[in-house]
Amino acid sequence: MKISTEDGHNLVSSALQKIGYTPESTKIIADHLIDSELRGYGVAGLARALSIADRLAGKPPAQTTKTTRSAPATAQIDGQDTLGYLVAYEATQVAIAKAKSNGVSAVGASGTWYTGMLSYYAEMAAKEDLVAIIASNCTAWVAPEGGYRPIFGTNPWCVGFPTGDGQPPVIYDIGTSKILHADVLLANRLGRELPPDSVFDKDGNDTVSPQDALSGALKVWGGHRGSGLAITVQLLGVMAGSAAFPPDLAGFGYMIVMVDPAQFRPIEEFKAEVDAFSKAMREGPALDKGKKLRMPFERSFGIREEGRNRGEFEVEDGVVERLKKLIDG
Template sequence: MAALAEPQINGPHDDTSDTQTARISIEEATKVCQNALRKAGYSGDHAAIITDHLIDAEMRGHPFAGLARALSIIDLLKSSDMKADKQIEVTRNGPTFAQLDGHDSAGYIVAREATRIAIEKAKAVGVSVVGAENFWYTGNLAYYAEMATKEDLVIFIASNGTPIVAPHGGYEPKFCTNPFCIGFPSGDSTQPVIWDIGTSNIMYAQIKLAERLGSDIPEGSAFDSDGNPTTEPLKALQGALTVWGGHKGSGLAMMIQLLGIAAGSLEPVPFMSGFGFLVLAFDPGMLQPIDQVKQRADMFSNSIRQTKMLPGESPARMPFERSIKSRTEAREKGYITVPRRVIEQLQEQDL
């Protein structure tokens, strides 16, 4: 991906309905983000890779995982001895597997490369497993799953990280928000079925955005260091997030932590370092004709959408439908709505 020329940065478009937010064109937001990341030391290619991921998160309605995350990346680089651009190394490689060492790179770059390799191998031999270690921040796993579903592959992704979530019934952090994702192709490559969840009630990025904007986090999402419920971002960061789904979600989070260990993560995982990322991809065409698989998947999806709903309930939908709708609408409008302070801080990186 070629680096972009230096863009002319303009102010965000006014959104008079809310002085705390601003409308900014997707093109302009992309330039602002790439510029800020290049100023932080990323190459044009790597800045473009990270920005594409963050803009996609914004368009899909996940602002906490969007442009604000670029500021967190820049803050982390400034507050540590980390360097922006690192060489990703393939340490093990075979027809169906690979292992990557990110050498303390941002996970957006490492996970994308791990997924690319997994897709390449699964397309060649039918199945693949790829692990990655030694990185930080993974982003939305759905982003990587969509890379695979476009190639008619089924994909499973798990990632672990720094302990910030307490097991069910506790208040001491033992594992990360530990996202898990499954992607499945459909008859329309632009309408895949992708289930991407974090195993905590809120994500780390939501806390960081709340901290940056001076707002509270939802009740029931965190404890302070003494085990008291808190809605204050700083106290939550010093304490622990609550796990999603009670003991069932807690068990899933623990297993994802172990899958990250299989991928090469350290234990315990240090602060913003030593994460693990595991990808398993396969071609369902090995088991059934691919057209049949996609046709039956579409039949199932349509059946779900036709579910008779209880009074007051919205129509049933398949995972990722809302993201696709939000992204389509953003592209049609040509702009996204972002906290004004986030845009201002990104532009300030240019000063």
Template sequence: MTTLTLPDAHALIVAAMTACGHSAEAAETIADHLLDCELRGLSFGGLARALSIVERIRTADAPPQPIRVVAETPVSATVDGGDQVGYLVGMRTLQLAIAKARAQGIAIVGARNTWYTGMFSYYLEKAAKAGLAGVIAGSAPALVAPHGGTEARFGTNPIAFGFPATPTPIIWDIGTSAVMYGEVKLKARLGEKLAPGQAYDAAGTPTLDPAAALEGAFGVWGGHKGSGLALVVQLLGMMTGAAADPPGVSGCGLFVVLFDPGALTDAGDYQRRVAAFAEMVRATRPVEGGRPVRVPFDRSVACRDETLRRGTVDVPEVVVAALRQEAGRA
């Protein structure tokens, strides 16, 4: 592992993103999102993902096009991402949704023609700071087998819910696959094995080989219940105009709904009640020998705070070396 200071990690991402064609502003937007993943201990979505972004851009058949709003009403919008990376498309989508939800009390915004949209909790944390609650769902190319099957039919299909509260929001952000795409890519890059029961090869045989899993299918999270949720998320993503089964790393759908609690109740009182309820959940008596009970997003916040205090992140040497090589192209 290579230990990087946080400014050095940020600068390395920016340099690599600039070298593969992003503007300085776009590179900063991407870097902020990826570094937040590293701060929260989700290394597969951090600097390793920056390398995957570079590789996707280098192998694209055509250059990306500008992000465009192709349909709009006071409470809705449809965004064509122009095959831009999802960290940029996601922020444009979020900004539209926040503005509309503030003005109208509710907003539904969909984006299509994008890829690698990142952590939905990243977007919902920003929405919560604006006093808004919300739901984000995302469809993707087929990587995951439905319950009882061994062929890919769903994307990894994350879904997240966010609720404003003080001092931190309540955000539940999950993927509907047994293992996330970024984790499999990172393990393949590092020559590591998957855990048993996470994936199948192209012939439908269980595999621990991440490269074989990328050619086959990941397992679904949560048995038949998770499989049903994955199907629903795919359908929500398709509502943006995204294809059911786009090719390669492309064609993701991003479905965002934000709403102002003040449209239904006193917004400040609601935030206080959310915070009080979260404290009641945390105060639950744990199982014998168990850790204190947490609510969603507690782990992320605690890990981020600790990483910020430490001021460094540990990144696989192969990832750092490859990013430095890419950055050198600038």
């Protein structure tokens, strides 16, 4: 169904407060979920509030963190089992402040779960004219290339660059599995099959059943290259403070490194070069004559702008119904 952005925000905010989040925490989480919806990633949008509720199972949510180490350019944050949308947001703010003061920063966070879209945090950095490199590990749901037992998480990797002239930031944000764990949960919730060639059952057979996938493994993206990248993300999360194998939906690691390009050349000059590269990319000849080349993040940025102008987005009927039931329950 179509739902107005305002109604969607109110709906998910009411659900989050019903779960037990404070108005301050709710705003941070809801803004992220609505941003996901507006950019066309519904699986990480309103539906995520249902997964948060499932994970908490009626228990009051943790909402406090502890800084365990701090230096001029670095910090480590213990999320104390607080939702990743809140922990990663805090870690990103700390990284921005330290990078603007020192030219570089590196902040690790652990003891968290569900960090959301890393591009959300990279965009926060780009608005401050900073380059961000982000990695986030999680529960072992994904099999390495050549195997079928889960050994690492869906493990997103993200790099973001600021731009000038009103252009969208350049942000490369990828998951290292063929589909997300959230895709499996949503398909299971709505009684749908998964895309072919995306998951294994527990015996290593291909399946389209979300139930079988939950006891099996997701397939890695990109063959041995994607498998290698996923391994590095897993270990960067370990450096941030996680265990090598975080437990189910707990103990994730989030690592963010920021660099101020102005430490190396005038910032406007740097952004002009990024813009020149982006322009050349967009104007390059495409093999498909009906399409144009584009920079990473450009498509979802445009979809979000269109959604904001329309003031609405599409969401699964079943997700809205379950959120209303959660609120009324």
